Amino acid sequence: MSHSNYSQPDPKLDLVLERIVDVPRELVWKAWTAPEHIKKWFAPAPFTTPDCEIDLRPGGIFRVVMRSPEGQEFPVDGCYLEVVENERLVWTDALNPGYRPSKKPFFTAVITLEPHEKGTKYTATAIHKDETDRQKHEEMGFHGGWSICLDQLIAVAKKM
Amino acid sequence: MSHSNYSQPDPKLDLVLERIVDVPRELVWKAWTAPEHIKKWFAPAPFTTPDCEIDLRPGGIFRVVMRSPEGQEFPVDGCYLEVVENERLVWTDALNPGYRPSKKPFFTAVITLEPHEKGTKYTATAIHKDETDRQKHEEMGFHGGWSICLDQLIAVAKKM
Numbered sequence: 001m002s003h004s005n006y007s008q009p010d011p012k013l014d015l016v017l018e019r020i021v022d023v024p025r026e027l028v029w030k031a032w033t034a035p036e037h038i039k040k041w042f043a044p045a046p047f048t049t050p051d052c053e054i055d056l057r058p059g060g061i062f063r064v065v066m067r068s069p070e071g072q073e074f075p076v077d078g079c080y081l082e083v084v085e086n087e088r089l090v091w092t093d094a095l096n097p098g099y100r101p102s103k104k105p106f107f108t109a110v111i112t113l114e115p116h117e118k119g120t121k122y123t124a125t126a127i128h129k130d131e132t133d134r135q136k137h138e139e140m141g142f143h144g145g146w147s148i149c150l151d152q153l154i155a156v157a158k159k160m
Numbered sequence: 161m162s163h164s165n166y167s168q169p170d171p172k173l174d175l176v177l178e179r180i181v182d183v184p185r186e187l188v189w190k191a192w193t194a195p196e197h198i199k200k201w202f203a204p205a206p207f208t209t210p211d212c213e214i215d216l217r218p219g220g221i222f223r224v225v226m227r228s229p230e231g232q233e234f235p236v237d238g239c240y241l242e243v244v245e246n247e248r249l250v251w252t253d254a255l256n257p258g259y260r261p262s263k264k265p266f267f268t269a270v271i272t273l274e275p276h277e278k279g280t281k282y283t284a285t286a287i288h289k290d291e292t293d294r295q296k297h298e299e300m301g302f303h304g305g306w307s308i309c310l311d312q313l314i315a316v317a318k319k320m
Contacts, residue, residue: 013260058218058242059250081241081259082218090219094254094261099241099268100173101254101289108259129261 013134015126017146025113025120027157029086032111038064041152043074044145056083061097077102088112106133122150173294175286177306185273185280187317189246192271198224201312203234204305216243221257237262248272266293282310 009016021028031037035052042049043066050073051065058080066074079097082090094105107126114121124146128134169176181188191197195212202209203226210233211225218240226234239257242250254265267286274281284306288294 090259092255092259092261094259094265095252095268096289098287099250099252099270100287101252101265101268101293103289105254105261105265108255108261110259127258127260129256129263133261 009125009127012131013128015128015134015137015142017122017124017143017150019122019147019150020116020118020120021122021150021154022119023154023157025086025115027160028113028120028122028153029089030160031153031157032089037156040156041149042066044148045152047074055097056080058083059097059099062091077104081108086113105129107137124150169285169287172291173288175288175294175297175302177282177284177303177310179282179307179310180276180278180280181282181310181314182279183314183317185246185275187320188273188280188282188313189249190320191313191317192249197316200316201309202226204308205312207234215257216240218243219257219259222251237264241268246273265289267297284310 031041033054033056035054038052038054039049042052042064046069048067049064050067051063053061053063055061060080062076062078062080064076066076068074076093077096078091078093079095079099080089080091082088089111090108092108094102094108096102107128110125110127112123126137126142128137191201193214193216195214198212198214199209202212202224206229208227209224210227211223213221213223215221220240222236222238222240224236226236228234236253237256238251238253239255239259240249240251242248249271250268252268254262254268256262267288270285270287272283274283286297286302288297
């Protein structure tokens, strides 16, 4: 199957984090696709990630639970859409496993990993249905939060 | 990529149309995947299908407009999730092209085609987020409507 080329972000609707990271993309991929790694970096400290379930194929579950220092839990319930090893990972919370429409659709995440002389060009795009949701995600701290989590991911990858 | 095996329908949430049809699955596939064919069978007569747009790959557009005899239009705006030629077609209106969460999520459709001595075992499954949506789809005439459309599809396939 060939895949979508609709991944040009729309600045009104989407949020993008793009960084060059000094680890090879194979390790970034590993950090993104195994529960034991995800639990170490997915939530910005002092939040934690006590639970993660992964079935790494289109239609398979991607479930993560983040927990605040006060104990409040923030689950992400989604499913994978595209799984192209070391290159491209797409998941959404608009669908649950088996592509069942979800009760709390909010965004689709596209993670792309490109080879770079210093390691990897890492691009994370969050795709929303409208400007309201994009703005809400921005106010939730998308840029700072995802950037902190990427630092945590890099630290995890360097210990592999 | 391997694909989802979450396709066991849940009778509380899903609707299933299963029939043996006397045309080879390659023709059923063609009828489902080209706008010029879709326009001839997608809406139950006397409804028509004046418009259809297809980009046959995961993340690609699947858009159909149905029109009532009175001229009222009923659009389906969705995107493909899985495209396995002659075997399995999955699309949803919970996502728009590029996997953007949609404003009117309602169901995911899974069409499976299996070889059968009389032609093709055809299974169409509509997957909903809850019982309310399943019931609404049932009351909209899922079983009768999709069955009439399948008759129309067979007639189209036989003229290919």
